[in-house]
Amino acid sequence: MTCLYLRSFLFSIRAKVMNLFAYPTYQAFADMMLPMRHGAALVNHSLDAWPAFGETSHGRSIRAACELLTLAGLTPVRPPFEIDSVISEGKSVAVVEEVAAHTPFCSLLHFRKETPPSVPQPRVLVIAPMSGHFATLLRGTVRTMLAEHDVYITDWHNPRDVPLSQGRFGFDEFVQHVIDFTETIGPGAHLLAVCQPTVAALAAVALMAADDHPAQPASMTLMAGPLDTRINPTRVNELAKSKPLEWFEQKLISAVPFGFAGAHRRVYPGFMQLTAFMAMNLNRHLDSFETMYYERAKGDPAKADTIRTFYEEYFATMDLTADFYLETVDTVFQRHALPLHALEVKGRLVEPSKIRRTALLTVEGEKDDICAVGQTLAAQDMCDKLRPYLKTHHVQTGVGHYGVFNGHRWERHIYPRVRAVIYDNEPRAVLVSSRARTIQPVPAATAAEVTPAAPAATAVVDVDVDAAAMDAANGTSTTSSARSAAAIKPQTARTPRRRPPAAQ
Incomplete structure (x- = not known):
């Protein structure tokens, strides 16, 4: 009592x-x-x-x-991915979902191909947004990537199903999940973050770089994310700054009711998030429902089925923990902590300038009304110590927010660029013969030592080449990149000839 x-x-x-x-x-x-x-x-x-x-x-x-x-109702349960097979290397390959790692708040899903490819494919961690929808919102992204990549994804759990005894989940815990899952996949993996988690992904890579973590990702793709919302602010950005943080807590935060495992946990409910998103384009949604009704009534099910499929996914909503939501509003949208070099994770300052080895690709949509053009591009300036040839930016014309990671433009225009960055920076083991020889240049001789002889041959020594040791010494990774030199050709070092003495 x-x-x-x-x-x-x-x-x-x-x-x-x-x-x-x-x-x-x-x-x-x-x-x-x-x-x-x-x-x-x-x-x-x-x-x-x-x-x-x-x-x-x-x-x-x-x-x-x-x-x-x-x-006309919301579903609090994640729909299935329904990716049973994929065309890989010209043949249909069965795909099996496996849980590679698990925490109370997230599962690391691995889409394993039952028939391994002839050549190991790049391992990619897709970081799904925790913004009111389940990871299945990226079903199209995963399906496209699977053909030529070994894909993992963060499958965030609905907080209403996580007991209070499992503790809090805020922005710091999100970043730690990204670090832990990247470490689980192993060195040389690639990150692909969509929308809201781009901030956490950049923070995670920056912290790993500062620690010289052996599992630093080989590349990082940030798509349609709010890295710096001071640039071309959207209606969402303006709303986030128009009210004090206390207003969001008083109006939008509620508690999970009785009858659920996460009862009493403070959350930003999924139905509130969906209401806010639909209010931005209410007429468009009403037109879609009207179209679905009339197409079904006149006996044309194809278009009606397409609309229904979209809304079945769109109405599958999940809650956000209050800690994560309020911290995101505060640090990302109100204080702009990351671009102002004030973002801290567990008391540590996040410094994107520490990133020197992870290639960066930023992607934006021309008509994005959630994360406007320029907000994701800001990551390029934050990573100011990253060499220019490791930076790539792409703006896709004619697409909005969701078109950046779904649809035919994603498949035909954006994905090829993502694939190119990943494969260009994919670490590969290079087989080198034990009898291979490295070329060592001969120091330039002084004029007094030079004799009018035939050109001197370049010195060559027999050594065992250890690519990893060379990388460690040079601070680079062994990659097969189109931007790196294909080969170094030995050249003969010619010595200058003496001029004949002047006539007496």
């Missing part, structure tokens, strides 16, 4: 700094609507079993209306 009163007292205190009743009210409404949605689904199944009526104009209209009612 004492514990019950103590818990009630603590919640009365928390109610002052968060919207305590938002989540329970939504959940009660969703539970009330559930029988209606199931009933609508049952009607559609009945129409399938009675095609004589289901294919009439009245039957199609009923089906279209019931489909809208069935779709």
